[in-house]
Amino acid sequence: MQPESDLCSTMAINVGSSSIKISVFNRGERVDVNINFIGLQSQLVKLRFSKGLSIESETYSVTVGDDLLKAAGVIVNKVKDVLESLKWSAPKKIGHRVKFAGFGPSVQGITKHQEQILEFNDYLSSRHNSLCLAVIHETKKIFPNAMQLMVRDQAVNDFSLHAKEKIPFVNSIVRRYGLYSSGYHGLAIKACLEELKDKYRILKFTGVICQIGSGVSVSVVVDGVVKFNTMQFAACDGPIMHNRSGTQPVGLVLRLLKYGVDAGNLPNLFNRESGIYGLAGLSANSDVTVENILSDNSLKSAKDSYLLSIATELFKAISLFPEVANFVFSGGLATKHKWIGPELLYRAKAISRDSSSKLTQQFEKGHVFANEDQRINVVLVDIDEQNMINNEMKAYSFKERSFNFSAGACEVPGTSVGFVREGVGSWGAGNICLSLSNSAFSFDTNNLPEAFIFFGGNRNAFFIRAIFARATKVPAIFIEDSEFDARSIINKKIILDTPTRMAFEL
Amino acid sequence: MRQQIDLILHELYPSQEIRASMYEKCLSFLADSEGLNGQCDYSFKLNMLLMRERAGGNDDAHAWGVLTLCDLMEEIRRLREEFLVNSSGHNSFEMDLKLALRLPGEKMECDEIVWSVFSFDDVDDVGGKTVDIAKVRDRLEKSMGAIEKSNRFCSLDDIGRLSSIYGDVLAMLSRLSPRY
Numbered sequence: 001m002q003p004e005s006d007l008c009s010t011m012a013i014n015v016g017s018s019s020i021k022i023s024v025f026n027r028g029e030r031v032d033v034n035i036n037f038i039g040l041q042s043q044l045v046k047l048r049f050s051k052g053l054s055i056e057s058e059t060y061s062v063t064v065g066d067d068l069l070k071a072a073g074v075i076v077n078k079v080k081d082v083l084e085s086l087k088w089s090a091p092k093k094i095g096h097r098v099k100f101a102g103f104g105p106s107v108q109g110i111t112k113h114q115e116q117i118l119e120f121n122d123y124l125s126s127r128h129n130s131l132c133l134a135v136i137h138e139t140k141k142i143f144p145n146a147m148q149l150m151v152r153d154q155a156v157n158d159f160s161l162h163a164k165e166k167i168p169f170v171n172s173i174v175r176r177y178g179l180y181s182s183g184y185h186g187l188a189i190k191a192c193l194e195e196l197k198d199k200y201r202i203l204k205f206t207g208v209i210c211q212i213g214s215g216v217s218v219s220v221v222v223d224g225v226v227k228f229n230t231m232q233f234a235a236c237d238g239p240i241m242h243n244r245s246g247t248q249p250v251g252l253v254l255r256l257l258k259y260g261v262d263a264g265n266l267p268n269l270f271n272r273e274s275g276i277y278g279l280a281g282l283s284a285n286s287d288v289t290v291e292n293i294l295s296d297n298s299l300k301s302a303k304d305s306y307l308l309s310i311a312t313e314l315f316k317a318i319s320l321f322p323e324v325a326n327f328v329f330s331g332g333l334a335t336k337h338k339w340i341g342p343e344l345l346y347r348a349k350a351i352s353r354d355s356s357s358k359l360t361q362q363f364e365k366g367h368v369f370a371n372e373d374q375r376i377n378v379v380l381v382d383i384d385e386q387n388m389i390n391n392e393m394k395a396y397s398f399k400e401r402s403f404n405f406s407a408g409a410c411e412v413p414g415t416s417v418g419f420v421r422e423g424v425g426s427w428g429a430g431n432i433c434l435s436l437s438n439s440a441f442s443f444d445t446n447n448l449p450e451a452f453i454f455f456g457g458n459r460n461a462f463f464i465r466a467i468f469a470r471a472t473k474v475p476a477i478f479i480e481d482s483e484f485d486a487r488s489i490i491n492k493k494i495i496l497d498t499p500t501r502m503a504f505e506l
Numbered sequence: 507m508r509q510q511i512d513l514i515l516h517e518l519y520p521s522q523e524i525r526a527s528m529y530e531k532c533l534s535f536l537a538d539s540e541g542l543n544g545q546c547d548y549s550f551k552l553n554m555l556l557m558r559e560r561a562g563g564n565d566d567a568h569a570w571g572v573l574t575l576c577d578l579m580e581e582i583r584r585l586r587e588e589f590l591v592n593s594s595g596h597n598s599f600e601m602d603l604k605l606a607l608r609l610p611g612e613k614m615e616c617d618e619i620v621w622s623v624f625s626f627d628d629v630d631d632v633g634g635k636t637v638d639i640a641k642v643r644d645r646l647e648k649s650m651g652a653i654e655k656s657n658r659f660c661s662l663d664d665i666g667r668l669s670s671i672y673g674d675v676l677a678m679l680s681r682l683s684p685r686y
Contacts, residue, residue: 120599410602411609441517443621460510463579463610464517467676468621470611499603 009083011091011146012389014187015135016214017126017235017243017272020075023386026088029053032386033082035075038131039066039285045078053086066285068127072134076142091146094139095393097385098132098150099184099235100124102502103495106157106186107396110136110148113406117500123267124234126215126244151392155183155219155229158506159417159495175450176473178415178497183229185217187392191383192328193224194391200369200379207326207377208317210310210344212334214242214290218313220321228320230313236270240309243284245274276306290333307340311347318350330381338363341378350376401505403494407483409459411466413499414475416451417506420489432496434486437461443468451496452476455486477501507536510576518572518624518679531569548577548671549650555675556646564682571679578672582609585665608666610673618642618673620680639681646674 014021018038024031030050037043042061049055064070083090095107100121101114108114115133122129140148155161162180164171169179188211196202204224211217216239220228230238230247240246248270257263273284279302280293293299293306318324327350329341339360346356359378362370368380418432424440426433426449433449435441437456452469454462459478469476477498479486493506511532519525539550551574558567586605593601606612618638649671 116597116599119597410599410606412612413603413606443625445616445621458513460579460583461513461516464514464624464676466609467611467614467619467673470609471614471616471619471621471673473616499606500599 008092009088009090010390010393011079011094011139011143012151012386012393013094013096013135013139014385014389015097015128015132017128017131018214020071020131020135021386022075022079023390024079024083024088024091025390026086031079031082031086033075033079035062035064035071038064038068038071040287041065043071043074045075047078047082068131068134069137072131072138076135076138080142090143093149093393093396094143094146095149095151095389096132096136096139097153097187097389099128099153101129101150101152102497102500103154103180103182104152104402104502104504105400106152106154107392108150108152108400108402110150111406113404113501114150116406117502120500124271126235126271128235149393149396151187151389153184153186153188155186155189155226155231158182161226161229161232172448172473175416175475176412176414178413178475178499179233180415180417180495181232183219183226184231184235185211185215185219185229186226187385187388188217188330188383189219189221189226190392191385191388192330192381193221194388195381195383196328196379205326205328207324207328208314208321209328209330210314210334210341211331212310212329212340213331215244216241216246216310216331218310218317220317220324222321222324228317230317234267234271236274239313240279240306241275242290243272243275243277245270245278246309276302279305291337294333294337307343308347311344314344314348314350318348325375326377326379328379328381330383335380335382338380341380345376345378403484403489403503403505405477405479405484405501405503408477408479408501410498410501411452411454411462411476411478412469412474414451414473415495415497416475417493417495418450419491419493420453422486422490432494434490435462435465436486441465441468445472448472448474450474451498453489453496454478455481455484457481507576508533510579511572514572514575514579520625528565528569528572531565532572535566535569535573548574548581551577552646552650552671552675555678556643556650559643559678559682567682568679571675571682574675575672575679578668578675582665582668582672585668589662589665604662605665608662608669610669610676613666613670614673614677619677623680639678642674642678642681646671646678649674 009024009026012023019036021034029052032048034046035043042063045060045062047058062074064074098118102117118129118133136148159180161183167174167179189209192209193205196205206222209219209221215235217229217231219226236244237247276290276293277284277286280299282288294303327345334340342356342359345351346353359370363380370378416432418430420432420434422434424442427447428449431449432451432453434453434455452474454465454476462478466476475498494503495506496503511529515525515528519528551570555567555570555574558570589605590601
């Protein structure tokens with residue numbers, strides 16, 4: 001017999017930069033309600049029902065323009081109406097795919113604190129966080145009794161992608177500016193791995209996963225574990241995308257700043273006003289789709305630059321992991337335009353032009369799996385991210401490993417990892433110093449901890465210690481002792497991000 | 507004020523004995539300046555610090571320095587709270603970050619303050635403590651001029667300016683005496 005919780009409706013929400021996809025699951029049946037092209041003149045709403053419900057799909061237009069809250073309201077209200085017409089109960093759990101929510105567990109309850117982090121990190125996203133917040137706002141209003149959960153889209157749940165030897169900065173710079181990344185497109189990667197397991201019985205995949213939708217990423221997976229991911233810090237990292245720049249030379253950023261671009265406008269420039277649209281000379285809100293660009297001969301040079309940019313990242317992945325011989329292409333563009341994967345493999349020097357043509361022919365005939373010359377395997381995978389969100393939600397445990405520092409104050413921004421120890425003996429690499437007002441403080445610049453947690457009743461009592469932390473570039477946070485029990489954190493290994501007042505046990 | 511003096515002395519003077527005598531000196535200077543009817547603000551105290559330092563009176567300079575730090579700390583705290591009240595409705599992490607980037611120490615190089623003199627450990631290495639004192643003095647004198655021209659502080663930049671003075675005062679104190 002199924003547990004009762006499995007019989008209730010659950011809702012999975014997958015927000016992109018201009019689309020919202022909502023799926024409701026109930027006793028083996030499913031309803032999908034999507035809205036696309038948010039930001040353009042008119043939007044398309046699509047309803048699809050699973051076979052058992054015997055209801056025809058529906059598509060219609062609405063006009064919400066660039067109003068994110070309105071778009072969220074339209075779609076969530078539509079879901080409510082559909083559920084009522086099906087006589088389904090309101091969802092008990094709602095899972096929101098979140099990208100730039102700070103490091104944390106793969107699934108976590110949504111609190112005001114988490115919403116503030118999403119808002120704070122919006123600069124990294126291509127409007128994804130803003131749209132996500134609008135949807136969270138609406139789902140809370142329309143389904144007030146549902147448990148709202150965030151399902152992180154991070155590629156790994158640890159810092160295994162952070163390799164000291166690949167970041168050309170000293171450790172003090174890394175921690176002061178929080179230069180840690182856990183990659184993105186994690187749910188798409190998980191969905192690919194699930195498909196490979198279900199369809200091809202590949203239990204521990206080793207190969208490259210190339211996700212090509214409006215966001216593009218290249219990841220290397222070894223024995224089922226992500227080892228490389230191009231979307232490192234922001235939505236615009238990696239190859240050139242839809243309206244995102246991809247990783248550009250640092251000098252280009254320096255020039256922009258020198259010649260007067262406001263630093264606050266850089267995220268918009270890189271995440272919204274560039275990409276293949278920029279290459280094609282189109283504005284960010286153009287009605288021309290990427291598919292149009294790829295099939296328009298007059299825009300061939302934009303298409304070539306876009307493809308070469310992805311192929312370069314693919315080449316890089318192959319160079320870093322020469323043992324990989326399996327390639328998965330997923331995402332709307334790669335599965336709809338079956339020539340893209342083979343073309344990229346050719347441009348990445350992985351296969352010949354002849355092999356690329358043969359592969360395309362195989363894919364066009366409907367083969368989703370191709371064993372090319374017995375040398376490499378190439379697969380096209382249709383992923384179902386909402387299903388993945390739903391699966392992740394089911395695995396959610398209430399045991400939170402995060403600490404509530406939301407009432408703290410950032411003294412020195414940065415991100416640190418270490419064991420929390422109290423007092424002056426806790427200084428040195430690998431330790432985060434918990435400093436009470438009566439703790440001895442050595443002011444030793446040669447033996448710095450990874451971070452300071454100043455803990456007491458009066459922030460001014462740590463005024464000079466905080467100056468020391470700033471001058472030595474050690475991240476620091478002040479926490480009022482009435483707001484937190486320091487004993488709960490002692491001797492635990494945590495990641496601490498001081499600007500977002502976030503701490504999470506590793 | 508007494509509490510603030512105590513807080514700062516506690517951080518700066520590892521020795522209980524010297525802390526006590528410095529505390530008395532600070533209170534005595536405060537009492538002497540009571541007749542100034544509110545004119546004994548941090549610019550006055552900073553001026554006294556510079557005068558005493560130039561005259562070579564290290565202990566007196568220290569006491570005026572501590573009093574300056576107390577005033578500046580209080581002023582920075584007041585402006586910080588005013589800023590947070592005025593920015594309610596904005597993302598609190600964003601505002602907190604803006605503030606943190608303007609607080610004392612942020613724009614300093616680590617070695618501008620001789621940190622070892624504040625350590626409770628027996629550290630003899632205070633080499634270089636007098637090397638840059640002229641530079642610090644020069645910066646503080648320029649800051650004095652700026653204070654006199656601007657009476658009202660209310661923006662993040664003003665917090666930054668006060669923070670810079672705070673850092674320089676601390677840098678000067680760390681160079682005035684080898685070991686307390």
